[in-house]
Amino acid sequence: MGNGELAYRIDTFIEDERTPVVINCACRTRSIIGAQTLRNLGVRNPVYALENGTQGWVLADLPLEHGQQSRYRDDVQPVAERRVAARALTERAGVQWVDAQTVRDWTDAGERTVYLCDVRTPEEFAAGTLPSAQHAPGGPAATGHRSIHRREQRAGGGVR
Numbered sequence: 001m002g003n004g005e006l007a008y009r010i011d012t013f014i015e016d017e018r019t020p021v022v023i024n025c026a027c028r029t030r031s032i033i034g035a036q037t038l039r040n041l042g043v044r045n046p047v048y049a050l051e052n053g054t055q056g057w058v059l060a061d062l063p064l065e066h067g068q069q070s071r072y073r074d075d076v077q078p079v080a081e082r083r084v085a086a087r088a089l090t091e092r093a094g095v096q097w098v099d100a101q102t103v104r105d106w107t108d109a110g111e112r113t114v115y116l117c118d119v120r121t122p123e124e125f126a127a128g129t130l131p132s133a134q135h136a137p138g139g140p141a142a143t144g145h146r147s148i149h150r151r152e153q154r155a156g157g158g159v160r
């Protein structure tokens with residue numbers, strides 16, 4: 001589950017505020033971002049990032065579980081408290097909003113490079129996305145993961 005999905009769905013599977021929550025990724029960067037996001041959103045549980053992620057787990061000679069198929073429910077809506085906390089976090093962080101027409105104008109003009117990163121689930125991405133968007137689930141954009149490719153708008157249209 002990516003960091004956005006984690007923040008969106010955390011209240012559906014953590015029922016007791018005393019339950020420790022350990023965030024894990026391959027190495028550590030996304031788990032740090034995920035843990036900090038939960039703290040920023042006011043999750044009261046003790047929240048930890050697993051040191052060195054799955055790589056650290058393997059290096060400690062601990063077994064991995066393979067073929068895991070469990071997943072979150074699709075019909076989840078964040079609780080009101082998370083919505084309020086997300087809006088406050090957005091304001092504190094200075095996140096700027098842009099409307100759809102402005103993004104469309106930028107891409108159509110071909111005068112600048114525009115990166116469209118779709119961080120939704122694979123299912124949501126497959127159901128439909130913005131023209132020329134890259135799928136970046138779970139944090140590759142935040143960690144500089146090589147799966148994010150540079151797409152440049154060419155003068156006269158088209159994506160390179």
